[in-house]
């Protein structure tokens with residue numbers, strides 16, 4: 124059973140999942156509504172970069188075990204990994220329901236449908252099961268296996284992270300567990316549909332709330348004049364403390380989005396709402412401190428060089444990046460130029476690193492890509508000040524005679 128699979132949605136999650144199943148010996152059909160994506164894949168190209176993805180793709184191509192297509196194949200099992208953007212504090216199920224609709228003609232008695240997309244906790248019971256029942260599909264083996272892999276380490280984490288599988292029945296959950304054990308090398312825990320969804324949302328909420336706490340500590344440090352980075356390092360020496368790192372806000376497809384699903388479904392989510400607000404306000408806070416720097420050095424119209432646009436280091440993922448709202452605020456007052464070695468800029472102009480360093484009076488280091496560790500700021504006396512939001516710039520990189528180095532939450536602004 125379940126020797127052939129069709130993965131619906133070949134994005135950051137669906138494509139690696141499809142290729143891992145293909146590498147484990149399954150025949151995997153990949154269906155995507157995007158003609159461009161399928162054309163690219165058929166031509167042997169990948170739509171995005173991810174360590175290890177190319178190797179998996181080459182292997183699958185050689186074996187003929189991965190078949191990308193714009194049409195759905197008839198298989199034992201469907202895995203859905205389509206987007207679930209957040210609207211009005213709920214997961215927007217438009218793409219999920221479209222995917223399910225297109226599966227209706229293929230659903231037989233034994234068909235397994237695994238939803239990997241992130242959803243609000245009650246969505247399976249409140250929307251997805253009723254949707255299937257509307258089409259007379261009462262006995263579908265429905266499961267929710269929320270994906271928790273991180274961009275930049277997706278292939279490793281998909282195999283080595285433990286998984287939670289929620290099933291409509293415990294038999295369905297066990298079937299999904301057997302299926303995923305074909306490539307997952309960690310524990311797979313089975314539960315019901317709502318608990319699996321809540322678990323995923325709780326994990327990301329935990330991260331968001333803790334980042335908000337770190338951001339609040341950074342603001343308090345600026346207020347009370349101590350260095351938050353040193354204080355966090357020292358506090359984390361306590362065996363039961365693990366304070367996260369502050370920064371320009373929270374980005375990505377999960378942490379900045381998923382906490383809203385609790386807010387949308389429960390009035391009890393008060394701390395979560397507050398934390399979202401604190402993180403979303405960080406670009407405003409950072410922009411205010413950039414203005415303080417400009418004022419301090421009498422820079423009436425400085426060029427602000429922004430280093431990094433991705434929401435985290437060493438990845439090309441700029442979805443929900445807090446750097447975009449930060450730039451929008453800064454651009455009301457200043458000329459801004461931005462560099463990111465990974466991001467494929469669509470709506471913005473990026474600039475070569477060397478050019479940015481030569482032109483800027485103020486540098487804001489927003490993303491701690493490893494490549495920025497090699498910058499020798501001593502070669503650019505035009506740079507009056509650096510505002511490091513990630514505690515990434517070392518003193519040895521800067522000649523303090525020409526360039527002042529400030530950090531978010533260092534208590535000096």
Ligand SMILES: NC(=O)c1ccc[n+]([C@@H]2O[C@H](COP(=O)([O-])OP(=O)(O)OC[C@H]3O[C@@H](n4cnc5c(N)ncnc54)[C@H](O)[C@@H]3O)[C@@H](O)[C@H]2O)c1
Pocket residue numbers: 131132133134135136137154155156157160204205206207218219221222239240241242269270271272273274376377
């Ligand atoms: N990217 C991550 O790091 C990550 C991590 C964990 C969970 N998730 C969740 O996984 C889900 C997928 O995210 P992603 O990052 O892979 O999205 P993505 O945007 O990279 O890819 C989604 C793909 O689905 C396709 N698609 C849309 N509607 C379709 C339909 N009806 N039929 C077939 N294909 C369709 C799109 O063309 C696109 O190629 C989301 O719910 C997301 O929240 C993402």
